[in-house]
Amino acid sequence: MNAVFLSVQMLTGLVTYAVFVGCDPKLNGEITDYDQIFPHLVMRLFSDIPVLRGLFLSTVFAAALSTLSSGVNGIACVLVEDVFMDIYLTVSKGSRLRRSRLTFIARFIAILFGLVIIGLAFLLQVVPAGVLRISFSIFGAIGGPILTVFTLGIIFPFINKWGALFGFLGSLVAGLTMIVGTLYFYTFQEHVLAPLTNATCSIVNSSVSTSAPSLVTAVTPAPPPEYGFSFFNLSYLYLTPFCLLVGLVIAVPISLLTGKLPAT
Known part of the structure; x- marks a missing residue:
């Protein structure tokens, strides 16, 4: 299955290159970042089929939200079961905790991690x-x-x-x-x-x-800067x-x- 996904990604990249070769969408001002090139490709190729464009966007959002929601809920459950409960049972000498309060704590942790993910999404916009x-x-x-x-x-x-x-x-x-x-x-x-x-x-x-x-005049590109050897180039x-x-x-x-x- 992984080979199928990799093959689809390779073919998608080839199609994207064939469409935009010699006509860079970022230079034209159609997009502001190269991360937007695949949605822009879909909008350009299927501009006459509104249903397909909407289906593509809904699929992307559904996949992202389902992955994030399952991950956040999984983190909350693991923290409550393996971390919080061990600390609570040690401190409280084995007394039981009400299920309603335990559910509230798990939901609070899930909301907290959701807010952290939203903050990271805004932060990643400025990271090149x-x-x-x-x-x-x-x-x-x-x-x-x-x-x-x-x-x-x-x-x-x-x-x-x-x-x-x-x-x-x-x-x-x-x-x-x-x-x-x-x-x-x-x-x-x-x-x-x-x-x-x-x-x-x-x-x-x-x-x-x-x-x-x-009308842009072709210029000879400048040689790349020399930084020397660095492990951070790995x-x-x-x-x-x-x-x-x-x-x-x-x-x-x-x-x-x-x-x-x-x-x-």
């Missing part, structure tokens, strides 16, 4: 890194330490608790550091994009559609292997120094 890059970076920084622990347990039987603990923490710190550094790099550093053009855009009036070249797709490597480098020596786990 893009939502996809940020989301994959977070997944890599969280999944890398987890992969480190499983890899240590499967491949290295001598790893003890101290090696696993410090390997996990080191991998997590390395991943979070890479996220912060990458966001800083893409926010405050200058980036030179490939030369874009709108030379083949059509000039359409009420009755005649003609193709005319743009692609977000390599963040999980990077966290895994850091965790292994930390966990193996610590386990050997603190006394490796005896073989069973």
